[in-house]
Each structure stands twice: as structure tokens, then as C-alpha cells.
Amino acid sequence: AQTVTQSQPEMSVQEAETVTLSCTYDTSESDYYLFWYKQPPSRQMILVIRQEAYKQQNATENRFSVNFQKAAKSFSLKISDSQLGDAAMYFCAYNFNTDKLIFGTGTRLQVFP
């Protein structure tokens, strides 16, 4: 069965600094997709970044980038130049099959001025 693990329940970072959130997953598939979602106190889940497993190049979206290590089944999120608005719950998610995302347990990120 596919599982997604986020081992850091909480992380904190100072404004303008860089923070990395960890995610590991377990799958026997070779072609799949990975996602990072952000859920601020407003509750809406927002897609931050996606990675296709067959692409070796790490995805980037402005200040957000991933370190995708397929062999190690690791998919970490790096947030550069952290901003107060980055404070949120971050969920790592996996999709192989067509019908549902499998979410990790989440990491709560606090950003201090």
C-alpha cells in the first residue's frame, strides 16, 4: 500500500530565512505524481508545487522548490526567503491511481518576524 510520511509535526523559521520540510513515501510504482499543498488558517488547501516522478529535474515555483530523490523515495519542500504569509500547515501528497490523493500527516510551519 502507498503511504506518505511527514516526520516533522512542526517547524519554525525566521522571516527571510530558508526552511526545508521533509516527506517520504512508499510505493512500488515507477510513474506517479507528488504534490505539496499549503493550508493556511483560512482553511483552503492550496497547491504549492507538483513533481512528476519520471522527470529527474526538480520542480520550482518562485520561492518554492523540491528536492526529489526517487531512489530514496524522498520529496522535500524548500521555502526560500520565508514570509509571514507562508505560515500554514503543509501537506505532502502522492497520486498514482486516478481517483485520489494520499496525504501525509502534515507539518505546521511557523514564521517569526
Added chain:
Amino acid sequence: DTEVTQTPKHLVMGMTNKKSLKCEQHMGHRAMYWYKQKAKKPPELMFVYSYEKLSINESVPSRFSPECPNSSLLNLHLHALQPEDSALYLCASSPKEAETRYYGYTFGSGTRLTVV
């Protein structure tokens, strides 16, 4: 329009009440989802609708009854709920069920349900 709109944002209901949650999207997405999320937990899938037909029911109790009247609208009818059903109920959509793997979901901001 790139949003999924959920109403109401907050709902308090008694255990004998009947209420409905509404979800609407006008992005032309053909797959829609209901998720339940408890505090500090990840979302848990409840139902999947694909082309207005129920394709997945994750063994959800019958006191939750989904309905998809058309391709833009998804309802969740609630009846005889228990206090443990109190949670954030999230609606999501994706272009097609088969494209969820690439696009992921677009989520609404949820309905905070409290059962008293």
C-alpha cells in the same frame, strides 16, 4: 473562474437535524470530491463523483448522502449526525478523474460543521 465555492462556511446542527452542504465550481471540472478533515489531521476522502456519477464511496455511514445534480454542483446531505462528525468538510474538483494525477485538486475553503 478558478474557484470551488462552498456554502455555508459554518454550520451548527443538532443530532436530529437535516442539513445540506453545497459545493459549486465553474471550471468545467468533471470530477468532484468530498473530504472530511479533523483538526490537525490530513483530509480523508469520503466520496468521488466522476461525470456526475458516484465512483467511490469510502465506506461512509449512510447519515452522509452525496448528490451531484449537474456537472457544476455537488451536495452533501446530512441527517442524524453524531458529535464525532464535527469536522471541516472540504470539497475539491479536478478536470477529470484520470487527470487528477497530474493536476491535483482545486479545493474549496470548506464548511466547519459542529454537531451538538
